[in-house]
Amino acid sequence: MATENYTPDEKDFSILRILQKDAKLSVRDVANKINLSPTPTHERIKRMEKLGIIKEYTTVVDRKKVNKGMMVICMIALNVHNKKTAGKFIEEVEKLNEVVEFYNISGDFDFMLKILAPNMDEFHQFFVNKLSEIEGIGQTKSIFVMNSIKESAQIL
Numbered sequence: 263m264a265t266e267n268y269t270p271d272e273k274d275f276s277i278l279r280i281l282q283k284d285a286k287l288s289v290r291d292v293a294n295k296i297n298l299s300p301t302p303t304h305e306r307i308k309r310m311e312k313l314g315i316i317k318e319y320t321t322v323v324d325r326k327k328v329n330k331g332m333m334v335i336c337m338i339a340l341n342v343h344n345k346k347t348a349g350k351f352i353e354e355v356e357k358l359n360e361v362v363e364f365y366n367i368s369g370d371f372d373f374m375l376k377i378l379a380p381n382m383d384e385f386h387q388f389f390v391n392k393l394s395e396i397e398g399i400g401q402t403k404s405i406f407v408m409n410s411i412k413e414s415a416q417i418l
Contacts, residue, residue, distance in 0.1 A: 268313060273298060274306055275418060278316070281307075282416040285319045322415065330378040332385055333407040336393070337371035341400030348372070354396045360388050371403065 270278075276296045280287065287295075293303035310316045325331065340347055348366075355361055355375065363376035375393075379385035389404070 268309070270310070270315060274310060274315075277303065277306055278310070279416075279418050281316070281319075282418060320415075325378055329380045332379045332381055333410070334377045334379065334385055335405040335407065336375040336377055336389075337367075337403040337405070338373045338375065338399055339371045339401040340373075340398045342398060343372070347398040351396060351398045355393075358388075358392060360392070371401070 273296055277292055280292050280295055289304045289307065290300045292307070293300040296303065307316070325333070338351075340351060351373070352364075352366075355364055355373070360377050360379060361375045362378050363374075365374045366372065367374050377385065377388070377393075379388060393399075394402070
């Protein structure tokens, strides 16, 4: 994983692991955990931010506690496979707040969406009034998640 002639070393990976678990830690706390002084730790963090290795800092919210308890994985195949149709579809889906993850995939379907809704009625309204109104959809398959076994944004 090299970026602009910069390859993260083990100290950088240690910083990333720590920040993925708790991005609110101070630079001093991170530095103490990796046995490095605060100034070079801060420089490493700033370099990784500038290079886009660290994309953003975010808060993980319990979806059930904010009335988004239903999770649906929706697979979509387009009826026409060309750049214009796919581009318009992507543009429209990106506007939908209910869609929290969106992937272009291979296989029988072209796209996979992770959708959050308060309940089945709200999902149905979203599906009928928003998602299915987007031009270019040929086939859909919705998978309703019964229980989340593991959810994580940590990649290291």
